[in-house]
């Protein structure tokens with residue numbers, strides 16, 4: 001193999017760090033080296049990115065399709081046999097119970113091309129409304145709140161490079177020191193430049209340790225906290241009245257809601273002392289520029305949408321959004337968490353961030369797909385509701401890019417629902433805990449073996465490039481959809497409409513997204529190869545009237561190329577009248593308040609060395625050495641009451657089930673709260689405990705707060 005260096009991006013989180021890959025001597029893997037020309041991470045990588053090649057050549061990597069045998073075991077099979085079995089399983093469910101008996105579950109790690117093809121496959125080939133994806137568990141609350149305030153959801157409406165130049169950042173429920181280490185630099189530079197950092201987290205995380213002010217609310221009370229801060233802003237006359245008048249609507253109701261939340265009342269709810277609230281308001285309001293950034297802490301709540309709205313209201317009342325170096329943003333999580341929510345794998349959505357219920361959107365996309373608009377199904381169920389319906393009215397499931405047996409709330413129930421399916425097909429790179437339950441498992445190519453685009457947390461569309469050939473026996477997700485379309489699509493060679501070539505898919509995605517909120521029509525692979533990404537919206541240039549010299553191609557004649565949009569809303573918001581909307585919200589309790597039986601709150605999250613359900617990172621020795629297994633983080637006071645010493649097994653019991661993991665005792669957590677990371681299966685699985693109570697708007701489960709009791713475990 002030729003020694004060529006390929007510039008590409010990390011397979012894991014939404015920072016999408018740039019990296020260079022060189023094929024390793026054996027041709028099965030790659031070596032990672034620094035890629036200094038990509039400005040977002042400037043060569044820096046976390047341990048997950050650095051070790052990502054280990055999964056390419058891992059001994060547990062799947063290289064043959066697996067089909068469940070009569071004896072009940074998964075056995076290697078040919079691609080033909082495996083694909084035929086899927087066609088039978090899915091086709092059988094559809095024939096017997098109708099199109100909606102077939103479900104599709106996708107992932108925010110899938111490239112734009114895959115997410116687009118999967119959504120189209122569900123609607124055009126399967127004709128099912130029952131498609132959703134794991135992004136519902138991720139940023140859906142922020143997306144809903146951003147949409148209703150600004151008329152558009154792009155996680156960050158400005159590039160990360162603006163952070164060091166603002167005056168103050170309130171970082172709510174986000175732990176970049178562990179979840180996006182190379183991005184921590186933006187916050188340390190902010191401080192070096194004289195700005196201040198406020199971190200809101202029930203735990204004193206490694207991020208909170210960097211903060212000028214750390215507010216440690218009780219989990220699930222961020223909504224009240226934001227209202228309390230807004231109350232003080234109003235009481236101290238710190239609102240930006242001119243901005244409110246010129247650029248917003250709906251202030252009066254929001255103001256009234258905030259006035260009902262006295263600081264002392266908010267202190268009682270959140271546990272954050274009033275003087276700290278006052279200090280936060282002063283730090284946030286004094287500088288000319290300031291930002292509020294949220295992540296999963298406030299968002300993964302059964303009131304996550306309203307909670308984010310409360311933080312947006314604070315930003316609006318102080319005149320921040322749509323002004324330079326200021327505003328509100330959500331730090332999206334998965335590798336393609338942003339693009340994955342734009343192109344149609346979400347239950348209610350069509351490509352280009354269009355609404356499935358909008359007749360004009362249906363007509364446009366149906367025309368690109370060459371189908372009758374009336375043939376497109378309506379919106380289906382959200383992720384948890386879909387998983388909960390498995391084995392009842394959904395009889396067969398095609399799953400691509402998620403491992404819900406580990407990552408879904410109330411996981412034991414979800415596992416039981418998955419087992420009750422008539423048929424399950426999983427595409428994965430390893431035998432995940434969910435793939436273990438499948439009737440057919442298809443082994444797919446990984447990041448370094450295929451080309452495709454992702455859209456980073458900044459809204460920057462990037463090209464991930466193939467650096468090596470995949471192992472024999474492995475095919476891409478796009479090839480899988482191509483083959484399944486041929487088998488399940490009926491007449492008229494529908495597989496032609498599902499090309500396996502990613503650039504062909506992207507060309508179609510461009511047309512499907514044209515004119516939509518997330519318009520990619522001005523972006524091409526060629527541009528992405530030459531530029532360090534392009535920020536959407538990027539419409540295609542208006543058709544040039546007539547090139548000055550008709551013998552010249554339009555581009556050479558200077559047809560304007562849209563530069564992309566790094567910063568949104570500077571002139572107007574994406575609402576009809578151009579004004580941002582205040583949304584009046586009020587505090588409400590967590591779905592499951594502690595009581596005598598379950599007196600402690602459990603919250604969940606991440607550690608730096610493991611990724612998500614761990615399906616990939618738990619196969620990497622170096623990462624396992626750094627983070628070998630689950631743990632229960634608890635305050636010494638709780639530990640003492642329990643009689644548990646550091647490392648002792650502790651049982652955490654909720655109304656959903658019981659998990660056991662070693663105690664990790666620290667004063668960095670509130671005494672009324674315990675924390676578990678969710679990366680592991682088995683006895684220490686955090687999601688055995690979590691509450692599937694859903695946010696009424698975003699349908700986000702309450703991963704960040706449920707009532708539990710602790711029990712000592714006799715070793």
Ligand SMILES: Nc1nc2c(c(=O)[nH]1)N[C@H]1C(S)=C(S)[C@@H](COP(=O)(O)OP(=O)(O)OC[C@H]3O[C@@H](n4cnc5c(=O)[nH]c(N)nc54)[C@H](O)[C@@H]3O)O[C@H]1N2
Pocket residue numbers: 013014138172173174175176178179180200201202203205218219220221222295296297298332333334335603604605606607608609610611612613675704705
């Ligand atoms: N190492 C690693 N990095 C990752 C990932 C990973 O799995 N591992 N996953 C990626 C993905 S998909 C995502 S979504 C991002 C997530 O990135 P983050 O949002 O930073 O991650 P979390 O650890 O889920 O939650 C952040 C913090 O919220 C706090 N928190 C818990 N409950 C509450 C609450 O009620 N209120 C507030 N204000 N805070 C609370 C937790 O203590 C935690 O420190 O990370 C991405 N990066």
Ligand SMILES: Nc1nc2c(c(=O)[nH]1)N[C@H]1C(S)=C(S)[C@@H](COP(=O)(O)OP(=O)(O)OC[C@H]3O[C@@H](n4cnc5c(=O)[nH]c(N)nc54)[C@H](O)[C@@H]3O)O[C@H]1N2
Pocket residue numbers: 107108109110111134135137138139296300333334399400401402403404406407408409427428429430432444445446477604605606611612613614615616678686687690703
């Ligand atoms: N308790 C608790 N639970 C949580 C959270 C929490 O904070 N607390 N966070 C939630 C959040 S934010 C998220 S994003 C979810 C994530 O949880 P999951 O949806 O389970 O995400 P991953 O572990 O990334 O799963 C991706 C799966 O797809 C495979 N895969 C990777 N790339 C590809 C590909 O290109 N094609 C195919 N076919 N497969 C691929 C991987 O090997 C893996 O098995 O977890 C949620 N669950």
Ligand code: SF4
Pocket residue numbers: 010011012013014015016017041044045046047048049050179180181182
């Ligand atoms: S921060 Fe995210 S994108 Fe960057 S190397 Fe780590 S996992 Fe990869």
Ligand SMILES: [Mo]
Pocket residue numbers: 137138139333334
């Ligand atoms: Mo996520």
